[in-house]
Amino acid sequence: MNAKTYQANYTNEWGVYHTYRLLKNITGMWCLQEIACLTDYQFSYQEMAEQAASVHAFLQEIDLNHDRLTTLKT
Numbered sequence: 001m002n003a004k005t006y007q008a009n010y011t012n013e014w015g016v017y018h019t020y021r022l023l024k025n026i027t028g029m030w031c032l033q034e035i036a037c038l039t040d041y042q043f044s045y046q047e048m049a050e051q052a053a054s055v056h057a058f059l060q061e062i063d064l065n066h067d068r069l070t071t072l073k074t
Contacts, residue, residue: 028064
């Protein structure tokens with residue numbers, strides 16, 4: 001890894017048999033996975049997206065990809 005991949009929000013994941021894979025961090029995916037888990041996986045991700053698109057938006061939102069939430073402070 002280098003500074004360019006770090007800035008692009010990529011990471012390494014160590015696997016079995018001394019393997020590694022390059023992954024793109026998708027911050028919002030954790031939230032979707034938690035919703036799926038909390039609803040006992042009764043909806044597919046496509047169904048959840050369709051349901052979300054069918055309701056009025058809130059006046060406030062959380063940008064899960066905002067630098068404040070995704071950038072490490074050193």
